[in-house]
Amino acid sequence: MSVHFNEKRRITTKTLQEMKASNHKISMLTAYDYTMAKIIDAGGADVILVGDSASNVMSGHETTLPITLDQMIYHASSVVRGAKRAMIVVDLPFGSYQGNTKEALSSSIKIMKESGAHAVKLEGGDDVVDSIKRILLAGIPVMGHLGLIPQSIYKFGSYSVRAQEDAEAQKLINDAKTLEQAGVFALVLEKVPANLANEIANSISIPVIGIGAGNSVDGQVLVSHDMFGMTHEFSPRFLRRYLNLYEDMKNAVNQYCLDVQMGDFPNNKEQY
DSSP states (O other), X not given: OOOOSOSSSOOOHHHHHHHHXXXXXXXXXXXXXXXXXXXXXXXXOSEEEEOTTHHHHTTOOSSSTTOOHHHHHHXXXXXXXHOSSSEEXXXXXXXXXXXXXXXXXXXXXXXXXXXXXXEEEOOOSGGGHHHHHHHHHTTOOEEEEEESOGGGHHHHOSOOOOOOSHHHHHHHHHHHHHHHHHTOSXXXXXXXXXXXXXXXXXXXXXXXXXXXXXXXXXXXXEOHHHHTTSOOSOOOTTOOOSOOHHHHHHHHHXXXXXXXXXXXXXXXXXXX
């Protein structure tokens, strides 16, 4: 049974800080549409991430790079209408903030005004600090993202575990502290060794939410389509599938097709 920090009140940045302080784990899942957001919110997730992973699971792209700002806003608007309790965080897509603080601010304002979301998330360490500070000056909460950063996949060349060497591990620690000092309210750590993630979570005051970062951090995030088993080709070690909807939905479609072909659907009770 799910245990909620507060059953009714909207989750905020302050709530997440209180959850870390009280050692109450934070649960975060992705959603990209109204129906899924409504289900995930009702299930008790604390945070819903409108991730640029929509580029993969909703649009079929190989990477997260192709999705646009307007497409992210479309998905975020749908999610906001479906969730009553969870905090809604939206990814800034590739090309909407890198190397240009003015564009980073403009993109963030556009997301907040047009979607009704509660915060934005962006990838990177000291290279995006100026953009983070400028966004924060406008009163927009920012979530950071370190470790494996999918928008830089062509730079790294693979989705393998990051920060296994001492130099990269130390840079990750430094970047986490830099982001905390810049003012981010939380940090996602993706695909890093569990002991390193634990060290980072214990060295900064903001919540650390992991994906493939062990169980000693302050919370966890998964892509909902992976967790529900709607995708079946992707099976990293960190993924736990709670359902096998790919097979269930495929079988349901197959049964529907057979019923139509045999004249069994609709039956007498299913027509006027």
